[in-house]
Amino acid sequence: MEEESAKLHLSVDCTVFGFDGNRLQVLLIRRIGEFGGLEFHDMKLPGDLVRGVEELDDTARRVLAELTGLRNIPLVQFHAFGSADRTRNPKDVHWVEYAHQAHVKRIVTIAYFALVKIGKSIIHDMEGTEAVWIPVDELPSLAFDHDKIIAVALDYLRTFASMDPSILYDLLPRKFTVTQLRNLYEVVFGSKLDPANFYKKMTQMPYLTALDEYEQGVSHRAARFYRFDKNKYNKSRL
């Protein structure tokens, strides 16, 4: 039993979503090149092993900063993935053993969740890896069980957003139109919404402030820009 646990490892993976005005995207790490004698050309979630006495939340922050350059992003733990056959693919095991000089048998990972404005700048070039946005409906095959993790994260996003829709504003740019907001709702919840009713409902909200700016260069009536006011939102929830 001691032998078994000696090969037990703990990692953290971050599932970061963005929204381009049209589709949901996930932030993935592409690895290309030769590592320890094997050729890699695939994608994975940003993640790493937890260090000695490092707190899980700290690992998540570190991983995201190191691999994508994103800092000060609220990260929330949402699920642990511990199936023994996560390490079914020898290539995934090789990758970890190469990076950490450790014999790896089983890796339990704690998955974290975050939402960011897709405009934030991302690190693109590292030694052999780069961070890229990929639409969730066009995912390639991924390392480990990262496809499952993303599926659970999407579910978590829907659940979370249905309880507190204000998190959706983390996905939008600072200035946005009501139509962009509606598109986001439709993408996240997978349903069509009546534009007129949605418009009235939203512009009534005390925490949406209308700006004196309008869309440019659209071949129809230009939409007004709005801004989300977090302070007013928090006050409106008492």
Add this chain to the structure above:
Amino acid sequence: MEEESAKLHLSVDCTVFGFDGNRLQVLLIRRIGEFGGLEFHDMKLPGDLVRGVEELDDTARRVLAELTGLRNIPLVQFHAFGSADRTRNPKDVHWVEYAHQAHVKRIVTIAYFALVKIGKSIIHDMEGTEAVWIPVDELPSLAFDHDKIIAVALDYLRTFASMDPSILYDLLPRKFTVTQLRNLYEVVFGSKLDPANFYKKMTQMPYLTALDEYEQGVSHRAARFYRFDKNKYNKSRL
């Protein structure tokens, strides 16, 4: 780094709630006696280390069966607790090392959540431990960070129940009165509800079937018993 991870252990703890018609209760393991030279007289959540290649969900089921006798209870993972200072108390470490003959430095635990009808029979006597129901508002001091785990579980219960109140019927006996149901809502959500409105709202529901049985021996008008019909409930959600 290898040395560190050799002392990393993974466990599962189960947070099981019950309802006595009046208050929420948690199922705890009381440990009394001398184990490996130390006197114990305290309480903890039912939990254990994960074995070699055991799936997390399986560990949760096993732990619950072994320590409380409960079987076939739906268990849902809700959070991982991994702070390095979970093992701050030497007594807790001693307990694990005594039971598993392993040197323990850090234990990351995956916490599971379950709701059961409090009438279910529980194992009461084991070697040195017994399972007991304790009201959540009268918790004694607990091993590890189990008080925190219970707090997060309570939060999860509220969140979960507000999205899908049907889980609350897992806490009630097969036959219950509308008032018992209302008490449960009030305890879980921490607010008072209008008895008349609550009554109408609930008895309208197609999935609550009125029985031909009434309360006995109460010094006021006897309430009717109802039963929750899971099939009708599922159909009513299309």
Add this chain to the structure above:
DNA sequence: GATTGTTATTGTATTCAATACAATTTGAAT
């Protein structure tokens, strides 16, 4: 046996949010 206290159950009215859908406005392209 009538009265009282307590909770269950029924009745009624009001307010507010959600939804449907028609009508109007406006910027750019033709």
Add this chain to the structure above:
DNA sequence: ATTCAAATTGTATTGAATACAATAACAATC
């Protein structure tokens, strides 16, 4: 000037949530 598409405004209907008064029923007490 006309047309197109989407933004914005208007109006009406429905149904759920809430307040609160009124009635029913059981056991204990007078």
